[in-house]
Amino acid sequence: MSTTHPVATHVRPHAAPGASTLAVTGRVLRQLRHDPRTIALLLVVPSLLLALMDALWTEQPQVFNRVGLVMLAIFPFVVMFLVTSIAMLRERTSGTLERLLTTPLPRPALLLGYGAGFGLAAALQAAGTTAVGFGLLGLQTAGPLGWVVLIAMVDAVLGVALGLLCSAFARSEFQAVQFMPVVVLPQVFLCGLLVPRDQMAGWLQAISDVLPLTYAVDALQEVGSHPAATGRMWADLAVVAGAAVLALGLAPAPLRRRTSCALGRPGRAAAAAPGAVPATPTPGTASWPRPGRRSPSAGTTARRSGSSPRPRGSTRRWCTTTSAARKSCSWPPSRHRAIPTSCCPPCSRAARRSSVRTCSGWCSGSGTGRAGPPGSR
Amino acid sequence: MDAAVTVNHLVVDRGRHRVLHDLSFQIPPGQVTGLLGPSGSGKSTLMRALVGVQVVRSGEVTVLGRPAGSAALRSRVGYVTQSPSVYADLTVRENARFFAALYGVGAAAADRAVADVGLADAAGQLVRDLSGGQMGRVSLACALLGRPEVLVLDEPTVGLDPVLRVELWEQFHALADRGTTLLVSSHVMDEAGRCDRLLLLREGRLLSDSTPAELRARTGTDDLEEAFLRVVREQQAEVAA
Ligand SMILES: Nc1ncnc2c1ncn2[C@@H]1O[C@H](COP(=O)(O)OP(=O)(O)O)[C@@H](O)[C@H]1O
Ligand SMILES: [Mg+2]
Numbered sequence: 359m360s361t362t363h364p365v366a367t368h369v370r371p372h373a374a375p376g377a378s379t380l381a382v383t384g385r386v387l388r389q390l391r392h393d394p395r396t397i398a399l400l401l402v403v404p405s406l407l408l409a410l411m412d413a414l415w416t417e418q419p420q421v422f423n424r425v426g427l428v429m430l431a432i433f434p435f436v437v438m439f440l441v442t443s444i445a446m447l448r449e450r451t452s453g454t455l456e457r458l459l460t461t462p463l464p465r466p467a468l469l470l471g472y473g474a475g476f477g478l479a480a481a482l483q484a485a486g487t488t489a490v491g492f493g494l495l496g497l498q499t500a501g502p503l504g505w506v507v508l509i510a511m512v513d514a515v516l517g518v519a520l521g522l523l524c525s526a527f528a529r530s531e532f533q534a535v536q537f538m539p540v541v542v543l544p545q546v547f548l549c550g551l552l553v554p555r556d557q558m559a560g561w562l563q564a565i566s567d568v569l570p571l572t573y574a575v576d577a578l579q580e581v582g583s584h585p586a587a588t589g590r591m592w593a594d595l596a597v598v599a600g601a602a603v604l605a606l607g608l609a610p611a612p613l614r615r616r617t618s619c620a621l622g623r624p625g626r627a628a629a630a631a632p633g634a635v636p637a638t639p640t641p642g643t644a645s646w647p648r649p650g651r652r653s654p655s656a657g658t659t660a661r662r663s664g665s666s667p668r669p670r671g672s673t674r675r676w677c678t679t680t681s682a683a684r685k686s687c688s689w690p691p692s693r694h695r696a697i698p699t700s701c702c703p704p705c706s707r708a709a710r711r712s713s714v715r716t717c718s719g720w721c722s723g724s725g726t727g728r729a730g731p732p733g734s735r
Numbered sequence: 736m737d738a739a740v741t742v743n744h745l746v747v748d749r750g751r752h753r754v755l756h757d758l759s760f761q762i763p764p765g766q767v768t769g770l771l772g773p774s775g776s777g778k779s780t781l782m783r784a785l786v787g788v789q790v791v792r793s794g795e796v797t798v799l800g801r802p803a804g805s806a807a808l809r810s811r812v813g814y815v816t817q818s819p820s821v822y823a824d825l826t827v828r829e830n831a832r833f834f835a836a837l838y839g840v841g842a843a844a845a846d847r848a849v850a851d852v853g854l855a856d857a858a859g860q861l862v863r864d865l866s867g868g869q870m871g872r873v874s875l876a877c878a879l880l881g882r883p884e885v886l887v888l889d890e891p892t893v894g895l896d897p898v899l900r901v902e903l904w905e906q907f908h909a910l911a912d913r914g915t916t917l918l919v920s921s922h923v924m925d926e927a928g929r930c931d932r933l934l935l936l937r938e939g940r941l942l943s944d945s946t947p948a949e950l951r952a953r954t955g956t957d958d959l960e961e962a963f964l965r966v967v968r969e970q971q972a973e974v975a976a
Contacts, residue, residue, distance in 0.1 A: 381836035389824050392861065453820030460786045461837045461881070462810045616790045616804065 378463050382471020383478075386445070390479060400441070400483050404433035405490035412495045419496070426497045427582050428551045430506060431574040433487060434514035436542055438480045442472065442521030443534045450525075456617075465610040473518050473606055480514030501581035505591065509581065512598050513574040519605035526612035545571035550579075570601035737800070739764040739885055739916035740785060745794035747780055747939075754780045755939045757794070762918060762932075767911050769930030770920040771963070777939040778920040779817055782887050785918065786814040798885055810838060813883030817890050819870035823863035827854055827873050830862060831880060838881035848880035849873075853902070868895045875903075885916045892926065904929045924960040935963060942966045 390397055408426060415422035449455040458468060488507050491497040499506060524541055528534035548558070548566040555566055566572050577594035584591075738761035747755040754777045762768050770778050783789035784796050787804015796803035799811060821830045827849055835845035849858050852872040857865060862873055875891055888907075892900045904926070907917050911931070919930065927933055928947055935942040935950075943950060943966050947959060954962040 377839070378837055381833055384836075385822070385825070385829070385833045388829055389822060392824050392826075452823070453816050453818055454822060456788055457814065457816060457820040458837075459788055460804075460809060460812065460814045461834070462806075462839070463837045616788055 376467075379467040379471045379474065382463070382468055383475040386472060386475030387478065389445075390475075396441075397479075400437065400479060401486050404429075404437065404483060404487040407433065408487060408491050408495060422495075423498055423582075425551065426491055426495065427499065427506075427578050428549070428575050430484070430487060430491060430510050431513050431571065431578050432546055432549070432551070434480050434484050434510050435517040435571055435574065436538070436546070437483065438476055438514045438517030439521040439524075439542055440535070440538055441479075442476050442518045443525035443528065443537060444531065445476070446472065446522055446525035447528055447531060447534045451530075455613075459615045465613055465615070469522055469606055469609050469613075472522055473515065476518045476521075477511070477515045480518065481511045484510035484514055499582045500585045501583075501587065501591075505581045505587060506578060509574060509577045509591075509595060509598075512595060512602065513571070516570055516574070516598055516602040516605070519602040519609070523605045523609045523612075526609060545569045548572065549575040551575065570598055573597040573601075737764070738762060739799060740918070741795075741797040742785075743795040743797075745781075745784060745796060746792040747777075747784055747789060748792050749780060753792075753939065755784070758939075758941050759794075760934060760941060760944045762916060764916045765911055765914050766931040767907050767917045767919060767929070768932040768934060769927055770918055770934045770936060771924060771927055772920075772922065772936035774922050776922075776936045778922070778936055779889050781936065782814070782889050782918065782920060785885075785887055786812055810881060811884045813878035813881055813886045815871075815874050815878045815886075815888045815891055817893075819862075819867075819874040821862055821870065821873045821877060823870075824861065826859050826861055827865070827876075828858040830873055831876055834877040835880050840880055840882070844880050848876040851879065851906070852876045853899075868899060871895070872899075879910075883915065886910065886918070888917065888919045890920050890922065892921065893923075900926075924963055927959040927963075933959075935966060937967060937970075942970055 408429060411426055411429065412422055415425070446455075449458075459465070485507055488503060488510060492499075492503055492506075520541060524537045525534055528537060544565075548555075548562060548569055549572045550566070555563060555572070558566065573594040577591045577598070580588050580591040580594065740762035742761070743759050745755055745758040746753065758781065770781065772778055780789060784791055785798060785803055787796075787802075787808070798808055801808055822833070825833070828846065831845035831849045832842050835842060835848075846855075846858070849855060852875055854869060854872055854876065857869060862870055865873065871891060871894065875888070878886065878888075892903055895903065907919060907929075911917055919926075921927070930947065932944070932946055933950060934944050942963075943953075945953070950959065950962050950966075951957055954965040956962050956965065
């Protein structure tokens with residue numbers, strides 16, 4: 359339709375290296391642009407929290423100065439971690455990730471594109487928070503502001519990179535959000551904000567030493583107390599950047615191209631797995647080939663029933679459905695008024711569990727784009 | 736001409752279940768092959784194996800002479816998933832242009848693909864504001880703009896009104912006439928007659944691989960739905976015997 363050339367002779371164009379990374383970055387930013395509220399939250403919330411802290415410590419400005427500075431490292435890290443892991447997870451659950459993996463887009467380009475897009479958002483956020491902190495709230499450092507912004511930005515990219523890495527291990531939004539207390543909070547506790555690092559127990563210090571956020575905080579504290587950039591600040595910054603690169607480098611590995619079960623496919627809970635009972639024609643009924651019957655439960659039961667075909671006439675149930683659902687569930691088509699509940703996983707499950715006979719109108723294979731029940735795997 | 740797709744003794748497990756049992760078949764190039772079977776029979780799984788995103792237990796899948804999923808195939812094989820996999824928070828045009836950039840074709844090709852699926856008027860709309868059928872067509876447009884030689888479409892016509900369905904089938908045949916190999920799945924038998932070839936899948940086993948005419952002749956009925964029934968009964972009789 360878009361070409362008059364025979365496909366076989368068509369010279370296949372290729373996206374230039376780097377172009378696909380840019381395409382992903384552009385797309386991520388465009389998605390953000392269509393979501394002004396998220397942009398507003400990204401830009402405003404850290405500044406508001408900083409103002410809240412300022413109010414909290416009006417009597418002790420030196421405490422606010424210490425904590426506020428550390429917060430400039432913590433906010434972008436936490437926010438970017440969350441935003442990125444959720445964005446990546448959405449990509450997975452919406453099926454677009456699987457689709458992208460069938461296109462020529464290399465996986466590192468996908469991740470780099472994400473990193474660059476959210477990194478840019480993070481830079482804006484860091485600049486905004488720094489401006490508010492120093493311009494309005496009276497934060498002070500011995501060193502120049504530029505370093506503060508730079509450190510906050512590198513730190514935000516670290517959050518992006520860790521978010522990308524962790525999201526590969528999350529199967530649902532709930533899990534992704536749980537990674538925050540697991541991955542992020544220990545770093546916040548041990549970075550020297552709550553208790554100065556030299557007052558921690560030895561083993562806590564040892565843990566703190568291997569957590570990258572520690573180095574971002576240390577770098578900011580260096581800027582806070584020295585008028586010029588110190589070697590230690592650069593070393594800290596290098597560690598943070600190195601950790602971000604490492605996380606980005608590791609992230610493609612768990613992002614498998616081939617999966618045994620597409621993750622997050624709606625309505626594909628294990629309980630909906632088939633018993634695959636060879637349907638035995640039931641005397642007296644139109645012997646339509648029944649769809650692969652759903653087993654009472656996944657796993658062993660299904661296996662057992664898979665090897666012992668039994669007549670199903672007595673246990674057959676029908677559910678009444680909306681006409682839309684009937685259309686998409688039309689196997690067998692048109693013959694029957696009602697649909698076998700086995701055609702529609704939620705219905706079959708509901709019907710088994712109770713006397714519920716009414717289909718919610720959700721059917722596997724429905725083209726309405728409606729999502730099924732939250733994946734329960 | 737060589738087959739566009741060759742599947743040899745393909746076995747796929749999902750979770751602890753065997754979903755595809757030892758499938759072997761070939762798909763000829765430049766034709767529309769229909770993959771028909773009830774919901775849950777393994778159509779989507781088979782398609783995932785063809786585009787190389789499904790872990791397979793054993794067997795071989797060769798597409799255009801290469802193992803399915805190899806890097807060289809990714810710009811030559813298009814895949815439209817069953818549920819529309821496009822970005823709901825982008826406009827139709829932005830979606831198309833994004834995929835166009837991945838395939839290395841220009842924005843003009845993206846806009847043409849959007850027009851080809853009849854969405855020119857909705858190009859500036861956010862995908863989440865579209866109807867289910869329209870979303871499906873956006874998804875289709877994003878696969879077409881790479882000008883794939885093999886196009887794998889998972890239930891592309893579900894939920895579409897009859898007029899659109901006919902139009903889409905005409906498009907499929909137009910593509911096939913230009914040399915594209917199409918594999919189109921469906922769980923409604925009334926689409927079977929529109930295919931050049933039919934693969935009937937049931938419970939992960941291939942019941943039949945023939946043209947619609949051959950199927951009609953073999954089963955002695957003009958009604959493909961009835962023909963499918965008879966094939967199932969035949970097979971059951973064999974199993975029982
Ligand atoms: N993500 C999954 N995890 C486990 N089993 C699955 C998954 N997706 C599908 N299945 C099982 O594989 C079988 C084939 O599914 P599928 O290929 O989607 O069938 P179809 O596309 O013909 O409806 C089904 O019985 C289903 O229960
Ligand atoms: Mg399917």
